[in-house]
Amino acid sequence: MTIIRDKTKSQNSNSQNFTQAVTANRLTDGYVVYLTDRDSWSERIADCQIVDDRSAADDLLQRATDQAADDLVVGPYLFKVATEGGRTIPIGQREILRTTGPSVGTDLNLA
């Protein structure tokens, strides 16, 4: 995981609002993937690149969109994350479920 910080911002500014990563669905199977700092896509959220200011987020999304145009992934978008104890945690129920998979417990024969 790499966090790109905006050097121009004060250390005290509330960077939480801008802590974001990019996710998409992989073209071949639709699985959830995250953009890494090596311009590759990983199934593990731990591998994602995190940015904490708006222009870096725009750059990240642009890189992701370029990747999508190369037909590797579908529908990339930015989403909010928090980092806690070195772990990347998606914010909001939708992104939590995209990371962890269906929460239905007895889902039959989940691979």
Add this chain to the structure above:
Amino acid sequence: MYRYDEFDHAFVAERVEQFRGQVARRVAGELTEDEFKPLRLMNGLYLQLHAYMLRVAIPYGTLSAKQMRKLAHIARTYDRGYGHFTTRQNIQYNWPRLEDVPAILNELASVEMHAIQTSGNCIRNTTADPLAGVAADEIDDPRVYAEIIRQWSTLHPEFSFLPRKFKIAVTGSPNDRAVTRGHDIGLRMHRDLAGNPGFEVMVGGGQGRTPIMAKTIRNFLPVDHLLSYLEAVLRVYNQLGRRDNIYKARIKILVQSEGTDTFAQMVEAEWQAIKDNALDLPKEERDRIKAYFGPPGYDDLAGDCPELNLALDLSLAANPRFAAWVEANVQDHKQPGYAIATISLKPHGGIPGDASADQMDAVAALSEKFSFGEIRVSYKQNLILPDVPKLGLLALWRALDGLDLATANAGRISDIIACPGLDYCNLANARSIPIAQRISERFTDLAREKDIGEISLNISGCINACAHHHVANIGVLGVNKGGTEYYQVTLGGVADENARVGAIIGPAFDEWQIAGAVEDIVDVYLRQRQTNEKFIETYQRVGPQPFKEKLYGTDRARQAS
């Protein structure tokens, strides 16, 4: 059962090959996602939260054992070993790989199934009464008309790009088991004074953001004129329906804005202009299609009925669990000596509508042994064996019990309709399935379920209302407040021929409160009910206030009023 003709075979095979080429071009980067998306949707392929989802139509909710085995095979070979039966008589696979989908469609085509018109702004798979052909109150088999509508609407050049999706439901009896008033067009069969069959035509129903029950625009349409009249309705809609605003594009909004009478007049004018053209349905054509849906080779058991009933009574007395299942899940059949058996896909704590590949295979085998190899799929997300000899019920129940398919809860509080919700669906605001699981786990006592009696409880994960929560006695709608799931409750909805939309009872509950709130609602009913009163009858008699007081306390209930 209807068999494809040569045209159907050629058309479906051609579509599979087209899609195979389109997928190859997409994977090779020759098509962008924007170009590919409408093509995959036309073939029933959605991209959901975690994976692709393939929606397969089950026309008029009827499956042969062979088709069910094919569905099981697809689940096992290309998916994760299960499928999800939906409220629109479809099955959805939650995990297919893009490159496997042409092969899946090819497998489906080999048993005369497909995923065409399960998406997009076209006329979708027509819903029919799941008890078609066997219900005691039936005037005529609605599958005949659903099939005629399928043939007419498939790739209809004029109606392939409507302002929005278009759903039709048809029932062959005056009692509505297909939520006809909840569809863009609902067709409910009656007889005229001379005894001829015809349809009451209801238009402009729909749930979603603006729940509206369809209005009757014609009390009686002779069956010969079905297609020309449908064509007239679709033409008026196609010309005047809004294309500028997705939320206002359904026909219900057009009917509402024009007024029912004006809309009916416009349809009438259009119909008069086209009524006597080639679209009429001559009796020979109806009879030709009807022949596919003829009754199976029933044994004449009429003379044996007293003995059959006695034998059944003895089995019931000897086995209370079997008796509970028969009481909840078995319905009368129009043929003496036979019964209709519902196979509940709602085990307590389970996922409503899910069936494993092994269960599907087993149901296929049981249908061959007990029900002439035919299975029905109901919008309540259950399976039905429509033609079971009464003497076979005990053996059938024993077999189902061993498969975890004998939950005695059809039409009861744990027979919950739930959409995939946020666990799978890209449009969802909140999860539905875990809420259904938690609620059903609170009602595992069969005696208590029986005491509560007939009731409907439906849970949708967003305002699109795929689980028909608006017309449930207890409706639960998932909403999202600041990234957190909440659940809004409506009470008093009805889905039958007296269909009506429920009313919001008050502020929403969080995911940990909602199951308790449902229990509270049931408790109020049990305390307030009079002898033999169903939940909905009690609610209609006492109104929402006692429920509000229990849920929110007297003071908050007053504010919520």
